[in-house]
Every structure is written in C-alpha cells, then in structure tokens.
Amino acid sequence: MSNHEIEKQTNMAKVELIMPKMGESIMEATILGWLKQPGDTVEMDEPILEIATDKVDSEVPSPVDGVIEEVLFEVDDVVEVGKVIAIISTEATIEDAVQDDAPEPVAEAEVSTQNVVQENKIEHTTSNDYSETERFYSPLVKSIAKAENIELEELENISGSGANGRVTKDDILNYLNNRTAQTPVTKPQTAVKKAETPKSVEQKTVQSKSAVSVSGDVEIIQMDRMRKLIAKHMVDSKRIAPHVTSFVEADVTNIVKWRNANKKQFQERHGEKITFTPIFVEAVAKAIQDFPLINVSVDGDTIIRKKDINIGIATALPSGNLIVPVVKNADQYSLLGIAKQVNGLVAKARNNKLSPDDIQNGTFTLTNVGTFGNLSGTPIINQPQVAILSVGAIIKKPAVVETEYGDVIAIRHLMMMSLSYDHRVVDGFLGGSYLRRVADYLEQFDVNQTI
Secondary structure: OOOOHHHHHHHOOEEEEOOOOOOOOEEEEEEEEEOOOOOOEEEOEEEEEEEEEEOEEEEOOOOEEEEHHHHHEOOOEEOOOOEEEEEEOOOOOOOOOOOOOOOOOOOOOOOOOOOOHHHHHHOOOOOOOOOOOOOOOOHHHHHHHOOOOOOOOHHHOOOOOHHHHHOHHHHHHHHHHHHHHHHOOOOOOOOOOOOOOOHHHHHHHHOOOOOOOOOOOOOOOOOOHHHHHHHHHHHHHHHOOOOOEEEEEOOHHHHHHHHHHHHHHHHHHHHHHHHHOOHHHHHHHHHHOOOHHOOEEEOEEEEEEEEOOOOOEEOOOOOOOEEEOOEEHHHHOOOHHHHHHHHHHHHHHOOOOOOOOOOOOOOEEEHHHHHOOOOOOOOOOOOOOOEEEEEEEEEEEEEEEEEOOEEEEEEEEEEEEEEEEEEOOHHHEEEEHHHHHHHHHHHHOOOOOOO
C-alpha cells in the first residue's frame, strides 16, 4: 500500500447519523425504509431513510458527502431520538467533517392509510425500476408498486398530491385501497392443497396483517400506523394526567354579527376567509397572559413555565386522523396576523404539507368540536401540555339580557366551552378562572374593529 493510500485512509472520517428530534413530545420514531444501503454513495442533504412518528412521515438527509458504511437498525425498528442509526464514511478530514447531532429532516407530512411497507417489510427497489418515464417516483413508492404488481402504465395514471404532481406514499396506498375494494371475491379452490411449509405459513400470516376481512355482520379493519400511535398517545395522556373538565357558556353574538358583516370584505381584501378560529386563538392567548400557569408542562416534580404562547389547533386530516399544527407566539400577532397563520397551517395540514416545525413546541391546544355539530366535549390533554380548550357549536337560544331598561329575553348566539386540565398542577380555581376569562374576552369582542 502506498504512502498516499495510507494517508487517505487515515484522513477518512466516520460521521454518525443521529435519529433527529421531530417535536417536543416525540421521543422515538419508526424506520419505514432505507433509501440507501451500505456501500452506496450519498451526497450532502440527500435522503438516506424514511422515518415516521405519530405526527409526520419524514426523510432524514445526509449531513455530509460520503459512503454509507453501516446501517444500525432495520425497517420497522422503533428508535429513540438521539441514537446513532447509521455510519457514513467521508473523505474529509476528521476536523472538516460535519457532524450534526440532529440533522434537520426533510418533511413530507404524508399520512398513510395502511402501512404496507411497515407490515410486509418491502425491500426498496433499485434506481433502474420504472426507468422508462420522465415522472419522478421515490424509492418507497416504487417499492410499493413493485410489491403490488403495478406496471408502469398503471403507475403513470395515479394522480399525485405531492410537489409537481409527485405520487406520494399516501396517494399510492389510497389507490391500492380503492383498487382492492373493486376486486371481486373469488370462490374457494377445490383442488387438493399442497402441504404448507413453515415458510409458506409465515408468508401467509404476514400478508394477512394488512387485509380487511369480512365475515357475516362483522368487518375487521387493521389500524393504520398513525391511528396506532394516536391511540398510544391518548392512553398515555390519560394514564399520566388526572383529567378534570370545567364548562362555561359564552354569548358570542357580537362575534357572529361582526364576522357576517366583514367576511366578504375580508375575502376581497386579503384573498382569504375569516373563520371563528382566529378569534378563539386571540382570546386564548390573551387569557394565558392573565393566567400564565396554565401555559406550563410537568417534568416529575418540576413545573416548567413556558414564556412563549404557542397555540396548537387540532385539525382533521382527509384520512380521518387528527394533527395539531401550532401558531407560534400567537400573543404577538394582530387578529389579521393570526387569521393568516391559521389559514396557512390548516391548508398545509389538509394537503399533507406540514413540516416538523409546524407541529412542534405547542404550549396549549384548541379544538373545535362545533365543526362536527357537537355542543361540547371533554378532550384529552395533548402531552406534555396541561390543558386543552374545546369550543362547541354556536346555537341560537333565548337568553336573559341586561339592558338599561331592565332584563329582557332576546335571541342570542351561545356557545359551550370546556377546559380539560391536568389536576396535578392545575386546580379548579386556576382552570375555572382561566376558562371564564376566555369567555369574557369573547363576549367583550369589539364589533367596531376592522382588519
């Protein structure tokens, strides 16, 4: 070996790829698939693997140019944040190599309706698969297409919701669900069956995991990955925090009248709709300023007070699951600013375009069950927060109104609100007072303001 080769090997740096942190409450992620294998070259910022949390699916990029030397976990492994998941060799010197403890993931925020890759452990295809096309397909999409025997012509006809019409994992899985539903049920074969080997029995068991079986009046549906993680998150929250819920009814007549009078002008001036949500967010943020101990989290016997007021908005996804994008520093925006923030986040959520930063660092959550026609609800706290506010449907009711001429009965727009809070640190006085203050701000809404 020449001196040059010896010197080159000495200068080879080994960079550790770390499982990135995807949010304040996210402590682990599931590996959905490796886009690169040992021996593959990789460029800086090129995706190496796909991971999933209960919030988003993301691609983890390489922090350096180099060669994948070793992958330390397999598909379906659940890995804690901060653990080394791969080793990358680079020709840069040790001093020059870039080693980020938590590389910024490139988020796709794609919610799978049925995680075929996770359940069946599909291998990624090579770059030569489906090469006779100008349309880009990710390795994950090509893997699913190959496993489901989707030919190129059929793949080309699948509409994509990703950037530049790219077919996402969610697109192809939704297509497969509809494709499977239209497949006629075949009659049982009467031919003599061959003896099943242990391997064939194992394959049949794996394949049956993702199937929907129907027997009589019973339909068995396998939970998708996101639903499983949401279920775990909810169970953990009820186990960790003793929940208490308080209720108030707020008169929001002035808000309804103001919105009806201004929504057309707002749409024409700003090109966006004005909903009730920004008004609710504004009241929530103001009340947090009055009662800052509602804006905390708990770590053992320690209360961590958050100075930032970051309001999460529970948003329904097309799949039926929920996600909570966050309006950061909501107290620092005008009503117009909050409206633009809310509209942008909701649109990104419904189009699966949220980034990890969009769902991180929430300190309080708002959920609107009124959009479903519900009067009220008792929501589960979004850990590690200590409170969540629910607003119900706005209903016209007769109510007693105080006037300078005495009390009168009038038709008013009334709305039930409920606050679920963690009784370890939020007692009835704090929880009830905070909830009442939110209602006060809503009832005192300035009908003369313009935006």
